[in-house]
Amino acid sequence: MLDILHQYGTMFLIGSWPNGPIGGFAGTLILAGLGLGLSFPIAVVLGLARLSVFEPVRWAASAWVIVFRGIPLVMIIFWAYFIVPVLTGTTVPAFLTALCAIVFYESAFLAEIVRAGIQGLPRGQTEASRAAGLSYVQTMRYVVLPQALTNMLPSLVNQFVSTIKATSIVYVIGVNEVTFAAQQVNSIELTHALQTYLVLAGFYFAACYALSQLAQLLERRLTRRRLGLA
Amino acid sequence: MSFDFAFLTSGNYGALILGGVLMTFRLFASAWVLGMLIALVLVGLRGVPLKPFQWLLSLLIEYHRNVPTVVQIMVWYFGMPQILPRELRIWLNQGDTEFMFAMIALALNVSAFMAQDILSGMRAIPSTQVEAARSVGLSVLMTLRYVTLPQAIRIAVPPLVNRSLILFKDTSLAMVIGVGELTYQVRAIENLTFRSFEVFAVATGVYLSAALILMATGAVFARRFPADFRR
Numbered sequence: 179m180l181d182i183l184h185q186y187g188t189m190f191l192i193g194s195w196p197n198g199p200i201g202g203f204a205g206t207l208i209l210a211g212l213g214l215g216l217s218f219p220i221a222v223v224l225g226l227a228r229l230s231v232f233e234p235v236r237w238a239a240s241a242w243v244i245v246f247r248g249i250p251l252v253m254i255i256f257w258a259y260f261i262v263p264v265l266t267g268t269t270v271p272a273f274l275t276a277l278c279a280i281v282f283y284e285s286a287f288l289a290e291i292v293r294a295g296i297q298g299l300p301r302g303q304t305e306a307s308r309a310a311g312l313s314y315v316q317t318m319r320y321v322v323l324p325q326a327l328t329n330m331l332p333s334l335v336n337q338f339v340s341t342i343k344a345t346s347i348v349y350v351i352g353v354n355e356v357t358f359a360a361q362q363v364n365s366i367e368l369t370h371a372l373q374t375y376l377v378l379a380g381f382y383f384a385a386c387y388a389l390s391q392l393a394q395l396l397e398r399r400l401t402r403r404r405l406g407l408a
Numbered sequence: 409m410s411f412d413f414a415f416l417t418s419g420n421y422g423a424l425i426l427g428g429v430l431m432t433f434r435l436f437a438s439a440w441v442l443g444m445l446i447a448l449v450l451v452g453l454r455g456v457p458l459k460p461f462q463w464l465l466s467l468l469i470e471y472h473r474n475v476p477t478v479v480q481i482m483v484w485y486f487g488m489p490q491i492l493p494r495e496l497r498i499w500l501n502q503g504d505t506e507f508m509f510a511m512i513a514l515a516l517n518v519s520a521f522m523a524q525d526i527l528s529g530m531r532a533i534p535s536t537q538v539e540a541a542r543s544v545g546l547s548v549l550m551t552l553r554y555v556t557l558p559q560a561i562r563i564a565v566p567p568l569v570n571r572s573l574i575l576f577k578d579t580s581l582a583m584v585i586g587v588g589e590l591t592y593q594v595r596a597i598e599n600l601t602f603r604s605f606e607v608f609a610v611a612t613g614v615y616l617s618a619a620l621i622l623m624a625t626g627a628v629f630a631r632r633f634p635a636d637f638r639r
Binding site for chain 2: 244245247248249250251252253256257260339342343344346347350357360364371372373374375376378379382383386387390
C-alpha cells in the first residue's frame, strides 16, 4: 500500500497537473468547494421561500427540494450532460457539467439546513424586529440570517463532507478528480487493486473524518455559547 | 426535438427498463435487510466492555461513514477478491458476482449509519426511567414494551426512513461495477437509441415515485408518533 502511495502520491493529490488539468484530491476539493459555495445563495433563497407566506412560492420551493433530494446524483449528472449543451449551444467541459449537477443537487439539501436554521430561532426575534419597524428584507438581513447562519455552521461543515463524498461519482463522465486518478492508477498497476482503492479510501477518510470532528467541535462550542458558558 | 415514448414498447427496451427497476428494488431490499441485521449486531457489540475492541468497532463504523459509497463498492468488487479465501470467492462467483459485491458493500455502508441511529434512539432515554419502571413493579419485558421502546422508536425511525431513502438512491452507484439496475440500463439504452430525454424521464419518474413514497411514510410516522409527545 505504501509503495502505491509513494509511486502515485502526486497523481492522487493533484492529478497530472502542471502538465495537464488539475485533478486528484485537489480536483475533488475544488469541485466540492465550488459546488457548495455556488449552491449556497440558491439555498438561502429556497430556504426563505419554503417559509414564505405566499403559498405558490412555498409549493415551488418544496417541489424543487423534493425533486432534487429524491433522485440520485448520477441521474442529475446524466440530465446535465444532456441538457446543458442543448441550452448553451456548445459543448461543455465535463467539469462544468458535473459542477452544474452538484449545485442543483446540493441546493436542495442546503435549503433544508437553512430552513431548519431559521426555524430554530425563536419567533419573537422576527416579531420584535418587525414591530420595531424593520421591513421583511431588513429583518432577514440584520436579525434572522446572521443568527441562523452562525447556528448552521456545524451542519454546513457536515454538508461539505457529504459533498466531498458525493463528488466521487462524477468520474463516470470523466472529470479529473481523485476517484478518476485511482481508476488510472489501477489500470496502470492492474495487480494491486485492493491497495490502490484503500489508498483512495484513505484520502477521503482523512479529509472527511477531520471535517466531521471539526463540525462536532463547532457544535459543542455553539451549544456552550447558547447556554451562556463561553 | 420531438419526444416519443412509443419506442419503449418496441424491441426489448421496455423489458430492459423493467428488468432494471426490478434489479434496483431487489438490491435495495436485500441490502436493507442485510444492513439492518448487521446494524443490530453492531449495536449489540457496542455493549462488549473491551476498550481495544470498541476502538476497532469505531474505526469500522467511521470508515463506512466517511468514505464515499462508490469507493466502498470499488474496494469490494475490485479489491477484496485479492484477499478473500478461495472457497468464498468461488461461492460469490457462482451467481451474479456484481450483484453480490454491490449488496455487501451497500449493506455494510448502510449498517454503520443504522447502528448510529438506533444507538442514539436508545441513548436518548435516561436510565432513571428504567429504574423507575422496574421499581414500580414492571418486568424487564414490560419496561421495554411500555417505557423504553415506545420512546426509542419515535426517535430512531425518522432518521432510519431518511437513511432508507439514501440507500435507495445509492443503489444507482452499483452501475459502476456493471450491476444491471435502472441507471445502468438507462445509460445502455441511451447509448443505443440517443433518446436521452425519454429514457431519463422514465428513470427519474421511477426514482422520484419511490422517494415520494418513502418521504410520505416518514412524514406520516412523524405525525402519528411525534418524538416530543410529552407536550
